[in-house]
Amino acid sequence: MAVSKVVYGTTTIIDLTADTVEASKLASGYTAHGRDGELVTGTNTYDADTSDATATASEILSTKTAYVNGVKVTGDMPNRGGVTGVITDKTVAYSVQNGYHDGSGTVGIDSVEAAKIIPGNIKDGVQILGVTGNYTGQGGTSQAKTATPYTTQQVVLPDTGYDYLSQVTVNAIYYDETLNAAGGYTVTIGTVAP
Numbered sequence: 001m002a003v004s005k006v007v008y009g010t011t012t013i014i015d016l017t018a019d020t021v022e023a024s025k026l027a028s029g030y031t032a033h034g035r036d037g038e039l040v041t042g043t044n045t046y047d048a049d050t051s052d053a054t055a056t057a058s059e060i061l062s063t064k065t066a067y068v069n070g071v072k073v074t075g076d077m078p079n080r081g082g083v084t085g086v087i088t089d090k091t092v093a094y095s096v097q098n099g100y101h102d103g104s105g106t107v108g109i110d111s112v113e114a115a116k117i118i119p120g121n122i123k124d125g126v127q128i129l130g131v132t133g134n135y136t137g138q139g140g141t142s143q144a145k146t147a148t149p150y151t152t153q154q155v156v157l158p159d160t161g162y163d164y165l166s167q168v169t170v171n172a173i174y175y176d177e178t179l180n181a182a183g184g185y186t187v188t189i190g191t192v193a194p
Contacts, residue, residue: 002037061100086110142166149173150193 006014019035026032026042034040053068060066060075067073078097082104085094094107109117109129122133140163147156148171158165176188 002033002039004033004035004037081105083107088113140164144169146171149190151190152193154193 003014004016005012016033016035016037019033021032021034021040023040023043025044026040028042028045030042032040032042047067050067050070053066055066055068055073057073057076059077060073061077062075062079064075065072066075078099080097080099080101082102083097084105085107086109087094087107088110108114117129117131119131119134122128122131122135124134124136126133141161142164143158143162144167145156145158145165146169147154156165156168173189174191177185178188180186
């Protein structure tokens with residue numbers, strides 16, 4: 001049994017009976033005696049124990065403060081709030097800036113580009129961003145031509161107003177035998193382009 005009050009004659013030397021010391025109110029690791037005279041070991045850490053904290057200023061929101069390993073740290077992470085962005089080219093990624101984002105921002109395809117993603121602009125059966133195409137092509141204006149082979153190269157193309165050649169007929173190579181002054185024949189094969 002512990003002693004909580006000592007009286008010498010008529011003089012009170014020690015009186016703990018009115019004390020209010022409790023473990024939860026005494027700093028952690030410190031000791032004192034309670035109102036009953038028993039030893040009390042403190043458990044109060046006041047604030048959180050920050051000795052194992054690892055946050056850095058760049059991980060704490062700008063102007064906000066915290067304690068890391070017993071040291072007050074002021075944050076420098078930018079507050080971006082609600083960031084909104086658009087994608088205008090499939091080869092250019094949207095860059096997300098470092099910092100805090102409040103979750104209200106959006107990033108999407110630019111409205112002008114999105115308006116082009118319609119079934120009629122996509123090959124039939126092909127799906128792009130959730131839109132299935134139904135474009136099967138459209139007929140063009142064709143032209144049939146006849147070509148005469150010459151002794152020089154030539155390129156056969158459709159005339160203005162036509163989209164493609166549906167047929168090219170190549171005439172036979174020119175061949176001619178003509179009696180010459182020497183009594184023989186001159187053979188001419190092919191013609192020269194006009």
